[in-house]
Amino acid sequence: xxxxxxxxxxxxxxxxxxxxxxxxxxxxxxxxxxxxxxxxxxxxxxxxxxxxxxxxxxxxxxxxxxxxxxxxxxxxxxxxxxxxxxxxxxxxxxxxxxxxxxxxxxxxxxxxxxxxxxxxxxxxxxxxxxxxxxxxxxxxxxxxxxxxxxxxxxxxxxxxxxxxxxxxxxxxxxxxxxxxxxxxxxxxxxxxxxxxxxxxxxxxxxxxxxxxxxxxxxxxxxxxxxxxxxxxxxxxxxxxxxxxxxxxxxxxxxxxxxxxxxxxxxxxxxxxxxxxxxxxxxxxxxxxxxxxxxxxxxxxxxxxxxxxxxxxxxxxxxxxxxxxxxxxxxxxxxxxxxxxxxxxxxxxxxxxxxxxxxxxxxxxxxxxxxxxxxxxxxxxxxxxxxxxxxxxxxxxxxxxxxxxxxxxxxxxxxx
Numbered sequence: 564x565x566x567x568x569x570x571x572x573x574x575x576x577x578x579x580x581x582x583x584x585x586x587x588x589x590x591x592x593x594x595x596x597x598x599x600x601x602x603x604x605x606x607x608x609x610x611x612x613x614x615x616x617x618x619x620x621x622x623x624x625x626x627x628x629x630x631x632x633x634x635x636x637x638x639x640x641x642x643x644x645x646x647x648x649x650x651x652x653x654x655x656x657x658x659x660x661x662x663x664x665x666x667x668x669x670x671x672x673x674x675x676x677x678x679x680x681x682x683x684x685x686x687x688x689x690x691x692x693x694x695x696x697x698x699x700x701x702x703x704x705x706x707x708x709x710x711x712x713x714x715x716x717x718x719x720x721x722x723x724x725x726x727x728x729x730x731x732x733x734x735x736x737x738x739x740x741x742x743x744x745x746x747x748x749x750x751x752x753x754x755x756x757x758x759x760x761x762x763x764x765x766x767x768x769x770x771x772x773x774x775x776x777x778x779x780x781x782x783x784x785x786x787x788x789x790x791x792x793x794x795x796x797x798x799x800x801x802x803x804x805x806x807x808x809x810x811x812x813x814x815x816x817x818x819x820x821x822x823x824x825x826x827x828x829x830x831x832x833x834x835x836x837x838x839x840x841x842x843x844x845x846x847x848x849x850x851x852x853x854x855x856x857x858x859x860x861x862x863x864x865x866x867x868x869x870x871x872x873x874x875x876x877x878x879x880x881x882x883x884x885x886x887x888x889x890x891x892x893x894x895x896x897x898x899x900x901x902x903x904x905x906x907x908x909x910x911x912x913x914x915x916x917x918x919x920x921x922x923x924x925x926x927x928x929x930x931x932x933x934x935x936x937x938x939x940x941x942x943x944x945x946x947x948x949x950x951x952x953x954x955x956x957x958x959x960x961x962x963x964x965x966x967x968x969x970x971x972x973x974x975x976x977x978x
Contacts, residue, residue, distance in 0.1 A: 569923040583608040585626050586614070587944075587970065592630020593952065595759030597637050597924030597937030600916070600954050605978055606635060608944035611969040615940060632815045633964055634953055636919065637936050637946030638662060640926040641901045642685075643792055643816045649676060651897050652684035652870045656973055657844050658898030659947035659966050664887070664926065665689035666771070670727035671705055678726075682971045685898075686945075688930065690733035691724050692758045696749050700773065701736040701781065703748075711751075715759035721762040731930065733792065736783055740775025740796070757786040769898050769930065771816075777801060777869065788886065790814040790929060793824060795868035809934060814883035814929040817874055819907045822893025826867035830856045831903055840961040841899045843977040853900070857892035871911035878913060886922035894973025902961050944970035 586609040594601040594616075605620040606613065638661025646652060646665045655663055663685050665673070673689045680686065694717075695701040697710045704710045709719045721732055737750040749760070756772070763770040764787065772783035780795050784807055789809075794817045807816060823831040832853030835841050842850070877884055886908070888900040901922060908918040927936025935943045946967040951959035966973040 578672070582913055583856050586768035586973075587628060587967075588620060588622055588625035588626060589628045589630045589635055590620075592628075592948075593634040594938055595634055595636045595916070595919055595923075595954055596939065597927075598916075598920055600634075604856050608940065608946070608967070608970045609665050611944055611971075612746050613938060613942050613944050615938055616938065617930055622898075628948070628949075628965075632950060634949050634951065634959070635938065636947045636949065636953065636960070637648070637923040637938055638943075638947055638966070638968065639901055639922045639960075640664065640886070641643065641890070641898075641922070642885045642926040642929070643818050644890045644897065645671070645892075646676065646687055646689070647891065648672075649679070649684060651891070652676070652687060654846075654849065654896070655685040655898040656683060656966060656968060657950075657975055658888050658902065659960070659963055660839070660898045660901055661685055661945035661947070661966070662926075662932070662966050663687040664930060666733050666773070666889075667693050667701060669689075670729075672803070673728055676961060680969055683973060685926050686968070688730040688932070689728070690731050691729035693733040693735050693773070694720060694751065695735040696751055696755075699749050700737050711755065711759075714752075714754045717755060717758035721759065721766055721768070725766055725768065729768070732759065732768050733789070734770060734772045734783075736772050736779050738782060739778035753782055753786065756782065760787045762945040777804070780804070781807065784808060784813055787811075788813060789825070790816060792816050792851045792887070793818045793872040793889070794873050796822065796825065796865045796867055797969060798866050800869045800873035800876060802876070804873050805878070805880030805882055806875060809880040809882040814885045814925070815873075815877055816885045817870065817908070818872075818887050818889045818904075819870060820895045820900045821889035821892045821912070822867050823868050823907070824855070824892065825857045827856045828866050830894030831907065832896065832900060833897050835896075835903045838961060840963070841902065844975065845899060846978045848977075849896040849899070852891055853894060874908065875912040878917065883925055883929055884908075884913070884917070884921045885926045886918070887926075902958075905957050905960060909957045916954050919953060919960075 760770040948965040950962040953959035
């Protein structure tokens with residue numbers, strides 16, 4: 564799907580704000596370029612972009628970085644977060660997450676943060692307000708959320724979000740996702756879901772649907788959703804799930820980090836707090852958030868066995884898997900949780916290269932963001948330099964040597 568010019572305006576502006584004074588030359592560095600590994604190569608970045616890749620590049624006036632024993636990756640992309648403030652973006656960048664895709668925030672905050680883009684903050688795109696019904700999911704967080712009740716309201720709703728600056732449309736669809744012994748929230752009808760998806764496409768926007776059940780996932784895909792924001796809870800995944808997603812050319816953001824905090828008993832983030840490569844850069848608040856879980860987990864109400872099974876089905880069918888965490892929900896935090904998410908993908912059946920692809924080129928492909936997610940001439944110099952070989956040991960993404968946003972190296976400070 565082609566995105567309209569307005570969608571790319573922020574892309575162009577954000578690419579133009581960097582003015583890197585001294586070129587940087589990474590010599591004899593191992594490169595994961597977004598899809599594959601290049602064993603040893605030179606990479607030159609200049610004026611915020613990747614200028615050249617090849618063996619034995621001329622040094623010229625460049626600052627030389629010896630890449631021996633290290634791997635250079637595209638900056639990581641977390642495809643499901645909720646940006647609360649500038650500090651959210653600063654923490655993400657500390658952990659090599661150079662772009663965040665927000666799935667719900669006020670348009671006022673979105674505009675404010677985009678107007679004050681800085682070298683020490685991750686870039687971001689946003690859905691703005693989501694499509695939901697009165698009292699539905701998304702209305703419980705204290706924001707004055709516009710809602711809709713019927714299919715005839717879909718087009719006006721989507722056009723309003725676009726005027727506010729939404730880069731894509733997020734839809735809350737919680738059919739079949741009620742937790743036992745908990746009051747279910749109302750949700751969009753299937754007809755209204757389909758109408759919002761159609762309105763998004765008519766206005767050249769992606770439609771990303773929040774789901775919490777296999778039934779909800781299936782309805783969303785059949786309604787024409789471009790992507791699913793979450794895998795689903797439950798004891799098993801139907802055999803045809805991966806094939807259904809692949810046949811409809813959709814993508815899935817698994818968000819295992821938050822799902823396992825729903826199912827419990829221990830949050831997936833608890834292990835990250837103990838990691839010596841991550842812990843020094845986490846605030847006390849972030850550590851507390853990582854250790855937290857949802858009430859459903861503490862009461863042992865639901866199972867997440869379906870999620871890893873569904874992930875393996877997506878892989879087998881060749882469906883597009885896009886990494887995301889749903890930070891800062893309980894059990895998650897900005898930046899650090901994406902490293903845990905990748906580890907869980909590998910534990911649940913992906914290869915390390917497939918996991919890395921899910922956090923680099925795949926989200927760029929899924930969201931039609933053409934200037935990042937890969938290491939190639941002409942693209943943004945959003946880069947992550949790590950010690951070791953993350954394509955062999957996924958936890959090597961945490962051994963961060965340097966982070967670059969638009970060719971500018973971040974000064975990483977411990978908390």
